[in-house]
Amino acid sequence: MLPSNSSATPVAHSTNAGPDQYPHRRLAVVLIVGGLIGLVAAVVLLVEKIALIENPGYVPSCSINPVLSCGSVMTTAQAEAFGIPNPIIGIAGFAATTALGAALLAGGAFQRWLWASIQIGVTFAVVFIHWLIYQSLYSIGALCPYCMIVWAVTIPIFWYCTLCNLQLLRRSGSAGLARLIAVVTEYRGAILTAWYLLVLLLITHRFWDYWTTLV
Numbered sequence: 001m002l003p004s005n006s007s008a009t010p011v012a013h014s015t016n017a018g019p020d021q022y023p024h025r026r027l028a029v030v031l032i033v034g035g036l037i038g039l040v041a042a043v044v045l046l047v048e049k050i051a052l053i054e055n056p057g058y059v060p061s062c063s064i065n066p067v068l069s070c071g072s073v074m075t076t077a078q079a080e081a082f083g084i085p086n087p088i089i090g091i092a093g094f095a096a097t098t099a100l101g102a103a104l105l106a107g108g109a110f111q112r113w114l115w116a117s118i119q120i121g122v123t124f125a126v127v128f129i130h131w132l133i134y135q136s137l138y139s140i141g142a143l144c145p146y147c148m149i150v151w152a153v154t155i156p157i158f159w160y161c162t163l164c165n166l167q168l169l170r171r172s173g174s175a176g177l178a179r180l181i182a183v184v185t186e187y188r189g190a191i192l193t194a195w196y197l198l199v200l201l202l203i204t205h206r207f208w209d210y211w212t213t214l215v
Helices: 018-054 070-074 086-105 112-140 145-172 175-186 188-206 208-212
Strands: none
Touching: 018 070, 018 086, 018 145, 070 112, 070 145, 086 112, 112 145, 112 188, 145 175, 145 188, 175 188, 188 208
């Protein structure tokens, strides 16, 4: 007979990574889908920008009316905020985002310094696109449809990266902070929806006089 403490007893494998697997998988999907959509939009914007540089009379495919007009946006200083066309920054950023999402979906475990670097990157991106939103609405007075696609995917990329990073604080922070993070996480979808609605409301209000001429 085997002794009661025999090694024949099955060894339970650690499941510590289990609870994290699902939010990380969700984040991976957001990074891949958002990164690919943003990458395509950025590439198209760069192609249109090059065509406009080569031929100042070129009308971009996304110049639809006086408000939805890529051409009006592409020729402004804001379109080259850092001395190079903004789509170049977008291509680099969204390519990196897609690669990170693929690595995460494949089971990659990131070190904390990489998570911190990702957070810095997505925070810069979301601040930058909100600056562009403000400039488009109140300075340029026109909207670029492809740019709006970039805005639309950058917000959830930032939001879900932030939520994953907040889980680290939830484990190591105070009980009050943990409860706050738990509430924010629980209502993540509602917060994201409200964010979109706020941007949509600002766009509607800014160009209300034009929208009313279409009905």
